[in-house]
Amino acid sequence: MASLDKEKVSSTLHAIGDVARSRRAKRIGVGTLIFLVLFGLLGFFAAPPLIRHVAEQQLTLQLDRPATVRRIALNPYTLNLEAEGIHVGERGGQGEFIDIGKLTVRPSWASLFRGAPIVSEIRVDAPRFHIVRYDAQRFNFTDLIEKFSTPSKPGSKPVHFSLSNIQVNDGRVDFDDRLLNEKHVIDNWSLGIPYVATLPSKTDIFVEPKLRARIDGSPIAIDGKTKPFAQSRESEVELKFDRLDVPKLITYAPAKLPVAVRNGTLSTNLKLRFVMAGDTPALRVSGTVDLNDAKVTSASSEPLFAARGVHVAATDLQPLRSILHFDEIRVDQPVVDLARDRQGVLNVEKLAGTPAAPAAASGASAAAPAAPAAEAKAAPLDLAIRHLAIDGGTVNFDDRMPATPAALSLTRIATTLDGFTMQGRTPARYAVSTELSRGGTVKAEGTFSLAAKQADTKLTVDALALPALQPYLGEATRARVLDGTFSTTVNAKADWGKTPLDAQVADSELSLNALKIAAPDAKAPAIALSDARVKVTKVDLAARTAQVESVDANGLALDVRRLKNGAIDLAALAAPSQAAPARAVAHKGRAEPAAPSWHYEIGELNVKDAAATYTDLSTPHPVKLAFKPLQLNVRKISDDLSKPLPVQLQATLNRKGSLNVSGDVTAQPLKVGLRINGNRLDAAAFEPYFGSALNATVASALLNAQGNLAFAQVKDAIRASYRGDAALVDVRMLDKATSDPFAGWRSLALTGLKASYDEHGTDVDAARVTFSNFYGRVLLDAQGRLNLKDVVAQESGPAQSLTRDAGKGEPVPLSPQGASAPAVAQAAPAAHVAQQAPASAPAVVKAATPPAQPVRMHVGQLVLQNGRVNYTDNFIKPNYTANLVAIKGMVGGFGTESTTSAPVDVTANLSGNGPITIKGSVNPLIAKPALDLTATAHDIELTNLTPYSAKYAGYPITKGKLNVDLHYQLANDQLTANNHIFIDQLTFGEHVENDTATKLPVRLAIALLKNSRGEIDVDVPVSGSLSNPEFSVGGLIWRAVLNLIAKAVTSPFTLLAHAFGGNGEELGYVEFAPGSSQLTDASQGKLDTIAKMLADKPSIRLDLIGRVDPDKDLPGLRDAYVTRLVRQQKLKEVVGQGESVDTASVKVDPAEYHTFLTRAYKAADFKKPRNLVGLQKTLPDDDMKKALADHAPVDEGSLRTLAQQRAESVRQYLDGKVDASRMFVVAPKLDAKGIEDKGATTRVDFGLK
Incomplete structure (x- = not known):
């Protein structure tokens, strides 16, 4: 394989050599050389003047300002361009605008192949900018912004370019602010930008990002590192500001701030690191920010915020990922000024303002395309603060909303917060303390965790001055707090992760000291309190329970007045003195479900060394009662009003008598059981309540009482009783007209007294009544009128003398009533x-009407001791006077229900004559x-x-x-x-x-x-x-x-009731249950009395008038109809089972009522509600009963029938007991008109003829 590659290389080189040795290649080489030489000559010598000329011309044309360039140098082979002495003047040629010492630009030959400008280096040396501001939005370069800020055409593609290694050295900006008449200098300005491009490039980057300058002498430094061609495009920037003048910087903010920054210097030492991980950018910030000597006011120079120093140390801020980690936040001597106007709007709310309509519309349009992005779930905020401290803070609050403006201040605010995090479950610890300018301190410390949704606190309030809260109390009460302090220690914890909120208060205490409350126009307090303490054992907000160990009040003083219109002044204090200003708040009309009721327990209520004065100005003469000292103890108080409350009370009335009360009091149903021990209580103090009805004045009267008092309310009936002794002593009654002595006694004592009251009447039983050292004056005046008849005063006119003869009017013959004295x-x-x-x-x-609630009395023994009566007869001329003295004796037991007469043995002496004795027996109170x-x-x-x-x-x-x-x-x-x-x-x-x-x-x-x-x-x-x-x-x-x-004639039944039993006019009718014609046991007993009466009065005839009350009988008939339907369903079940059944005895037990009610409902022929699948809907018993009752066949004819049935029921009951020829059933009455008594309107009325 390697040999094959060598062969290819050798073959290629051989072919190239052949081309080079060819004649054509030689001609091309020579031509290229000539082009390069000519290109160099033109580039080095011809192009610079041309470029200089074109540059000056275009700069002048585009900038609309004179522009010159001193020298331009061009290297056509490297494309390096240098321009020196660039000058741009102000418009019109007056003044300087821009001066650049030297501009170096190094384009890249790659621009020819990429089809876009690619610049390898741009360096600007010694630039000078002269900026002038004429008004808020107009500068000496505003015309250029308006000219070159034409928006791009819709659908146009962005321009591709690449600018690398941008450097600015030794820059200077002279800023002439003619609007504010200030001048600023930014010098020593150097800037490094590694890369600015919309087109990738392989240019070598040797410039680090940086910005260094001095702003009015305050240095700033922004250093950074960047990797523009790394996949992460990682960049790091250091921001260092040293004592920047914040007010000057804020002055040139593009948007007008709602506040004015009057003072403050800003120093920073921040590091910003940017990383692009795929399509997800990440920005991390760390470092410190310090704001010193800050002062912020409103636009009208009203103070808002000030601080000696604000220090923020950030360890890791990632705003794009909602991560905010702070090492320390410290605020020294902050001052916050809050103000609220009469409409209840805070000054900070006003600063927020309302966005302008165009901005709102723009925001709305921008929100539409952003809607899909909003669907992405935002990262949870990760806020962490290692340590936060506020030291020496102050909050001033000027409140104009109350009727009386309030000015409150919180001073010496100290706050610390350690270990706070929104994600971690480790609780943060905090401490807060402050002092109120009007008096008092507040401290709070504890822990909380937002992630765990738990918190605990210990709140301590010490000597909080209550008068400072008076402006806010005015919305709820007319009372004025003259003095007093409030203190408390509250230990609480909360868990808002639970539903409902689990909040508890335990082992806490509240106290009031030196409290004084007065009426609006009064100087003296109506309520005063030396001190009071409340010890709270536990309050559970979720369970809605509260346990209070004790409530102790010392030195409570009440001054209660009943005004002439009958109103109690303390009750008037509870009314609001002014209405709170209305604030427009939008609410949705949604009914909130009723919250469960609270359950509370108070172990003990103690009132010690108290005093209460009561003045009643509604009486002809003011009533003045003073209870001092007064002690009260109440135990076992709770929301269960059915539990008895042990009560103890000790008091002294009007500095004369003492009162001791102990026992139990139950609120619902009302029930009182008390042991009363009263000694020499001033009963004469109550004389204004009844004195206007007498022609005598009670100058002295003292009450003694030792016994047990019971009071209870059973449904609508009241029951009361007293067992013990009672005495009215040292009684002196004076003639109101002359102040002469009229009557009195040393003692009227009731021993072994048993008194009770209930719906059946009043019972009074006294084992012994002792009347000692009594005296009285009896006067028969010249008109033959006995003064005892004038004891009760007339409704109008002056007081009638009881001891002196007025000497007016014609004498009248002595009537049998008046002749009682000389009998x-x-x-x-x-x-x-x-x-x-x-x-x-x-x-x-005409017999006397027996009382609806009869009084039954019994006296075991009446003892008279050392009495005297003076009798004067001015009707006789000459006048006659006699004195009955040394009255003494005894009357045995007698009463309203006594079966035996009481022995009587009374003796007296008629002054100047012999003795008088009365002996025998008497039973005066029986029927x-x-x-x-x-x-x-x-x-x-x-x-x-x-x-x-x-x-x-x-x-x-x-x-x-x-x-x-x-x-x-x-x-x-x-x-x-x-x-x-x-x-x-x-x-x-x-x-x-x-x-x-x-x-x-x-x-x-x-x-x-x-x-x-x-x-x-x-x-x-x-x-x-x-x-x-x-x-x-x-x-x-x-x-x-x-x-x-x-x-x-007028009240026959009252007379007959007295003779035959019964209760007055109640014999004139019998009552029926609504919708029923069945007689009750009570009605039958009344009819028995009627029968007895008619048997004793054979000449009397009886009319029977059946009556109905549509408002009561129509619902009653409907209920009876439902009951009848239910009973019929049971009859269907029990009848026909092979056994005889007494249908009249068939009853529906409560346990089976639902079953037969359901059957009756299903059997009823009317449209019933159905569920979603069409089946008959199951309803609660009450709804089924209501549906059946609504469809009951009841009309006016039913009422007439019911009235006739009632009359017939009475007639049938009396049949055999009363001759039928003496009874007449008359036409019924189908309404309740004409009934004036308190009896039921569903009845049969009786008439006698």
């Missing part, structure tokens, strides 16, 4: 009149009061009664004594009274003429009654039935009879 003196004449007067005419008495009393009064001087004898008998008494023995018995409304009167030596004086004296012969009557010893000894029996309108004391009973008749 002893009138006993004999009254008895005589009673024996002679005919019986009063029969009349029907039919009973008594058996014996009263005695001996040795009463009749001369003291002369005013009465002169007025009614016409004769004064000059001598005589009176002994009275009275025996009264009352049982079953039958009164039997035996009045034994013994008068000794009664002597009249001369006759006194007056209009009120009787016309009977008094002297003759007295003479007939006296015995031979001058004694009158008579028994005056009085008997009669209190329930009988013909009772002999007709004058007293007659008005009651008339009232009884009136009430019997």
Whole structure:
């Protein structure tokens, strides 16, 4: 094979030699030599002047500026071109534009074969550029840009070229900024570009990429290395800037910045490495960047940002691969100024601005072709920071959005962040601390991992001044925070990789100190708090649970006022004082699902050394209550409102009495069980609430209470009870008009008190009632009116005196009601009149309406101790005064349901006369009061009664004594009274003429009654039935009879209920469940009472009026229809199984209700919803019931039938108990109009005839 190659080479050389020795070849060689010589001569000597001329001409023409070239040299064989002294002047020839010392260009002969310019080397020595800026966008070269910036034609191909080894040495740029009146110099400028081409070339590259210069004395250096023909095209560039003046550089940015950079120097030491791996470019950056003494403001010179220094050290930045690794980021003494306007827009938001419409349109058009590229999944951001530090930072916030502008500052901000990475799971550690200008420090430290989606923190807030937050509180409350600090220590952790977010707070504490809150226009605080602490055990955001160990409040002071309009001032503080400015925010109308409720537990609430003052300005006289000191302890607080809360309360009211309360309180349903211990509580402080209704003023009243209080709410009913002792002591009541003493007592004590209240009524049971050291004044004025009737004040007019006679008005005859005081003196004449007067005419008495909630009372023993009563009669002329003193005694047990009478033993002394005793038994509070009393009064001087004898008998008494023995018995409304009167030596004086004296012969009557010893000894029996309108004391009973008749006509059932049982007007109807005509047990019991009543009143007839309420009975009929359908389905199943079945007893149990409801639904004949495959859709029970009810055959005729069925049900029940001829079913009423009572509107009304 090798020998064969040698033969070919030898053959080729031999052929070439033959050609060279030929004659033709010699002629070609000579011609070529001559061409080369001529080409050299023309190139060396003729071409340079020509090129120089053409260059000057074309430069002048194209640049529109005078251009000259001092010398041009050309080597035609190497194609090297040198030009020296290139000068381009300014337009018009005034000034210099461009000067180049020397330009060397070395083209390559390969350009002839490649069909494109290929330049091996370009070197520019000592270039000088003179640039002038006239305005923001116009320079001395602007015309050239406009001339040569014509866009290429659509579809044109790029020009192929290759430029290698580009060098610029010793360059200089003089920049005259006439807009800013500044001049800049860029000198010592050298530039190296290894390769710029659109055409591959094999030119030898010996130039390294670089850029070196000084900008106004600040050096910059950009050095690089490149491998232009390597497959990776690897390049490396070093960027070194030293204290570049940033404001000057920013001034010439092509786009106008929204901010103004006032100060700052930039230094860099960066390395940029570019590698093309296949079609994927890679750019790596490392090094440091330092920005010192930076200051940025808005265009209007408002401060935005400043920093003493910003240092960034990057280890590996690959922006094309979303890799950002920093070794250190350090910011020294940064200052950030934020401002928010009245519309809630931050100054930084305004700086972002809104892009112009053309730019937006351009962006939209550019986004269209970029859409396919966006489909490629972007690489995840790989951000890592080994160490970040912010030291000595400040944030100033000027907020104009609140009604009261706020100015807040965060100072001495210190932040560190170590080991941060977005890809690694190793948590980064951080620490942040700052101080608030208005007071307080905030610290936070912890770790977090974005990759693991976990974080933990310890937040510490110390003495945060709350008044600084007042402008923001104004949007939520009218209250003003005058003083106070907030502190907290929070330990929290979060895992946002879980759904829902797993965030927990544990072992944390919150505290308030020296808190003072006042109303908008008040100087004194309405709420004050010395200190309060909350210890948090755990808060779980995902589980929505919170556990609080304790809440402690010390020195709480509340000043509560009820204003004249009835509003509570503290409640008004909760209202917002101003509306927050509206901000336009676009929201989609989408309802958020309801979040699960929170569950919380608070171990203990402690309120110590508290004080509360309450002033009520809505009363005629302000009520002032002061509770100080006040202690409160509540334990086991939770969201489970059904659990009881142990409560303890100690307080002092108005610096007089003490109150101790302990027990349990349950919120839902409301239930209270408390032990009450109150000692000398100022009850007179509450006098303004009821004092306006009295003509007496309660000057003093103290309440003692030791017992157990219970309160509960069961559905809509309230139940309350009290067990223990109670006493009202040191009571003094004054005449409101004169301030004279009116009544009072040392003590009114109830021992062994049992009081309860519920829907059935009120029960009061006192084992012992002791009334001691009591006194009172009884006055009969000149008009014959007893002052006790004036204790309750009139709605208008001045206060009526209870202790003095007004002395106005005409005297009126003493009525039987007014004659109660001198009853002893009138006993004999009254008895005589009673024996002679005919019986009063029969009349029907209107019974009193029994209360809807009756009061049942029982007193085990009533003890009277050392009482006195002053009686003054100004109706008699001359006036009469008597003092009943040394009142004492005992009344045994009595009550509203007592079956036995209470023993009575009471004694007293009539001042200046003998003793008075009352003994016997009494049962005054039962439905039919009973008594058996014996009263005695001996040795009463009749001369003291002369005013009465002169007025009614016409004769004064000059001598005589009176002994009275009275025996009264009352049982079953039958009164039997035996009045034994013994008068000794009664002597009249001369006759006194007056209009009120009787016309009977008094002297003759007295003479007939006296015995031979001058004694009158008579028994005056009085008997009669209190329930009988013909009772002999007709004058007293007659008005009651008339009232009884009136009430019997207007409210017959109330009267009958009192006699036969029941509850007032409720006997006038029976109720039915909506849609039903079936009587309940309660309704049957009421009908039994009606039957009993009719049996006792054979002349009364009964009307039955069936009624319906469409609003209630229509739904009821529909429900009954559904129930009937379900029951029918069960009947189908149980009937026909071979056994007898009582269909009336068939019931649907809850466990099988769903089955028979489903059958009833399927059997119903109406259109039902179906699923996607056409089958009947399965519905929940409630939906099936609703569908069946909606198709129930119910109309107005159904209502009429229901009303008639109800009346018929009542008639059938009463049939056999009441004669049918006495019952009438009348036309039904098909609405609820005219019903004024509180009973159900689904009923049968009764009428009596």
